[in-house]
Structures are given as structure tokens and as C-alpha cells.
Amino acid sequence: MSQGLLQLTDIVAGYGDVMALHGVSLAVRDGSVTALLGSNGAGKSTLLKTAAGILTPRRGEIAFDGAAIAGKRASERVERGIVLIPEGRLIFPEMSVEENLRVGAFAPHARPHVARGLERAYALFPRLAERRRQSGGTLSGGEQQMLALGRGLMAEPRLLLLDEPTLGLAPLIAQSIFTVIERLRADGLTILLAEQDARRTLAIADYGYVLESGTGVMEGSGAELLADPKINSAYLGL
Ligand SMILES: Nc1ncnc2c1ncn2[C@@H]1O[C@H](COP(=O)(O)OP(=O)(O)OP(=O)(O)O)[C@@H](O)[C@H]1O
Ligand SMILES: [Mg+2]
Known part of the structure; x- marks a missing residue:
């Protein structure tokens, strides 16, 4: 695949002496x-954390918009527009929905755009608008995921790194999250989406990579991967 907005090359990364990625390369095309x-x-979260700068790779290169960023801190990457929405949501339970959203705009480049960000988050998720004064901890699981997404958008991302946003959600809520992801792409956002729900993910994805034990084992368009018998047996249970 040609150069992407984000390009990871030969990434080796892990925790202490135990490596979780053994030379993974991946490109995320703009849009x-x-x-x-x-x-x-398999290493999905490890790869997203490496792209976000939360984890420093042992080896490999990371390019964003043509610039080498492997040595840049996480905060600098947020400034450049790389925003991770981690697994498990990590919202602030004592803070209201709106306060949680405002926290997302902490980066200097995002601060002037708080009003626009709130408007966008509430337009995407009317349920959050209805609950803007409710504390984050009292939201349902699906609403908390919406809040985590909304908070990430407040940082004015160019690239959203989404870690299993539909994990544990009822099918209908999960579907609405996928619909929002499609809307964000239509608005010009670029998204790297880690998911275990291969069928639904590939149905909306332009391109996909499959990791197995920290190694890239397959890549292709959403349609290609969906049609692949190995994907079918390993990830779709067909
Ligand atoms: N903080 C950590 N310390 C030590 N090992 C870790 C840590 N986080 C992850 N690992 C290990 O790294 C490997 C990859 O984990 P990772 O979380 O990236 O997988 P994943 O694909 O995101 O899985 P899941 O779908 O369960 O979220 C696993 O073997 C895991 O045990
Ligand atoms: Mg994970």
C-alpha cells in the first residue's frame, strides 16, 4: 500500500523484556x-498505544503526514492531531458529561474550539446533549462510549485511534457507533479502528490488517478480507 497519513514501519514494541509486536508495518490512508x-x-492495543506515543517502540519508524514522529511525546502527537480513544473508555465518573467533554479540549490547539466541539458532539450524540449535567459514572455503557468518542473529538483530531469502541455493547448500540464512525469519515476524519467484530468492521472499512501474536498476517480491502476463507474461519466463525 502507498504512503498513508500514518505509516508504521517494522515496529517492535512491548512491555519490559516481553515484546508484543514483532516487526509490524501498516499504513492508514488519509480519509x-x-x-x-x-x-x-494479538497486539492491537499495543499498536495503537505505540502510534499515540504512550508506548515507545523498541525499533521501527512512525511517520505522520510525512514527518517522523517516533521520538515525539504523546502530547506532541495530540497537537499534531493524533488522538487515541483507549479501550475501556476511562471517562471521569464524578464529572458531568459536559465537563468530561471539555477535558478533551485540553490541548492548546483545541482550546479555542470548545463551543464548536460541544456542538458537534451533541449533534452526533443527542443522548449526551440530554444528559449534559449528569455525572459520567451514571451513564450506561453505550452512553459512556459515546462520551469517550465525543471527548476524543473535542481534541480536534485528524487521525482517530479507536480501541474496541463497541466492546460489550448491545448490537443496536454497537451499530450506532459504527454509523457514527462512517459519518466521521464522511466529515474527512481518518480512523484506525481496532475491533474484534470483524464482520461489522470490515463492512465499513476501506482497508484492513490482521494481527496474530504480534505479527501482521494478512491485509486487504474490507471486501477482500471479508471474502477470505481464512478470515472467515478464524474471525467470523463461518
Ligand atoms: N501493560 C502490559 N504489561 C505487560 N504485558 C502486556 C501489557 N499490556 C499488554 N500486554 C501483553 O501484550 C500482548 C498484546 O496485548 P494487547 O493488549 O496489545 O492485545 P489486544 O490485541 O489489544 O487484545 P484484546 O483484544 O484482548 O484487547 C499480550 O500478550 C498482553 O498480555
Ligand atoms: Mg486491546
Whole structure:
């Protein structure tokens, strides 16, 4: 695949002496939804954390918009527009919905755009608008995921790194999250989406990568991967 907005090359990364990624390369094309698939422990979150700068790779290169960023801190990457919405949401339970959203705009480049960000978050998620004064901890799981997404958008991202946004959600809510992801792409956002729900993810993804035990084992368009018998047996249970 040609150069992307985000390009990871030969990434080796892990925790202490134990490596979780063993030389993974991946490109996220500008304006695309790119899927990152793989079962539990495959290395999806590790890869997203590496792209976000939360984890420093042992080896490999990371380019964003043509600039080498492997040595840049996480905060600098947020400034450049790389925003991670981590697994498990991590919202602030004592703070109201609106306060949680405002926290998302902490980066200097995002601060002037708080009003616009709130408007956008509430337009995407009318449920959050209705609950703007409610504390985050009292939201349902699906609403908390909406809040985590809304908060990430407040940082004015160019590239959204989404870690299993539909995990544990009822099918209908999960579907609405996928619909929002498609709307964000239509608005020009680029998205790297780690998911275990291969079928739904590939249905909306432009391109996808499959990780297995920290190694890239397959890549292709959403349609290609969906049609692949190996994907079918390993990830779709067909
Ligand atoms: N903080 C950590 N310390 C040590 N090892 C870790 C840590 N986080 C992850 N690992 C290990 O790294 C490997 C990859 O984990 P990772 O979280 O990236 O997988 P994943 O694909 O996101 O899985 P899941 O679908 O369950 O979220 C696993 O073997 C895991 O045990
Ligand atoms: Mg994970």
C-alpha cells in the first residue's frame, strides 16, 4: 500500500523484556477507515498505544503526514492531531458529561474550539446533549462510549485511534457507533479502528490488517478480507 497519513514501519514494541509486536508495518490512508483485527492478545492495543506515543517502540519508524514522529511525546502527537480513544473508555465518573467533554479540549490547539466541539458532539450524540449535567459514572455503557468518542473529538483530531469502541455493547448500540464512525469519515476524519467484530468492521472499512501474536498476517480491502476463507474461519466463525 502507498504512503498513508500514518505509516508504521517494522515496529517492535512491548512491555519490559516481553515484546508484543514483532516487526509490524501498516499504513492508514488519509480519509480512510482502516481496520485492525485480531483476537485477544494479538497486539492491537499495543499498536495503537505505540502510534499515540504512550508506548515507545523498541525499533521501527512512525511517520505522520510525512514527518517522523517516533521520538515525539504523546502530547506532541495530540497537537499534531493524533488522538487515541483507549479501550475501556476511562471517562471521569464524578464529572458531568459536559465537563468530561471539555477535558478533551485540553490541548492548546483545541482550546479555542470548545463551543464548536460541544456542538458537534451533541449533534452526533443527542443522548449526551440530554444528559449534559449528569455525572459520567451514571451513564450506561453505550452512553459512556459515546462520551469517550465525543471527548476524543473535542481534541480536534485528524487521525482517530479507536480501541474496541463497541466492546460489550448491545448490537443496536454497537451499530450506532459504527454509523457514527462512517459519518466521521464522511466529515474527512481518518480512523484506525481496532475491533474484534470483524464482520461489522470490515463492512465499513476501506482497508484492513490482521494481527496474530504480534505479527501482521494478512491485509486487504474490507471486501477482500471479508471474502477470505481464512478470515472467515478464524474471525467470523463461518
Ligand atoms: N501493560 C502490559 N504489561 C505487560 N504485558 C502486556 C501489557 N499490556 C499488554 N500486554 C501483553 O501484550 C500482548 C498484546 O496485548 P494487547 O493488549 O496489545 O492485545 P489486544 O490485541 O489489544 O487484545 P484484546 O483484544 O484482548 O484487547 C499480550 O500478550 C498482553 O498480555
Ligand atoms: Mg486491546
